[in-house]
Amino acid sequence: MEAWQLVLVGMVMLLGLCGVLVPGVPGTWLVWSGVAWWSLHERTTLAWxxxxxxTALLLVDQTVVWLLGPRRLRGVGITPRMALFAGAGALVGFVLLPVVGAVLGFVGGVYGSERLRLGGHGEAMLSTRTVMxxxxxxxLVELLGCLLVAGVWVGAVIRG
Structure with missing residues (x-):
């Protein structure tokens, strides 16, 4: 694989790592697709x-995220209304300030929902911190899995 292709694969993986932190972006899939792209072009035993x-690590990672997420969120009182406010806030934030605005809008939506439900600023801030x-x-679990995959890929590229 030529250097410019390795740079593109690295950029896809970096986009995936950033995508893990942004709601709605399939970061794990981007990291995996970068590794798949590289291995399909390399066709060496190491690449396979x-x-x-x-693939195995990211499947385990997604399973842990899937099992951990609802259990942790159920315990802090996530309501469908809060999810709607958070999703709408993330969408509006993304339109107003691409990428970074999605995270800010998500947090703002959670805060707005809790402010309406609880009435006061202090209680809403405490609840928002708990939800976040x-x-x-x-x-963080998803990011750790993606970082491990990216690190192994970098090691394989250096070795190969």
């Missing part, structure tokens, strides 16, 4: 093992 390992901690755990 990296692809198999990345619960959601952050899932994001």
């Amino acid at each position: 093992w990296v692809l198999v390992g990345a 901690r619960a959601a952050g755990t899932s994001i």
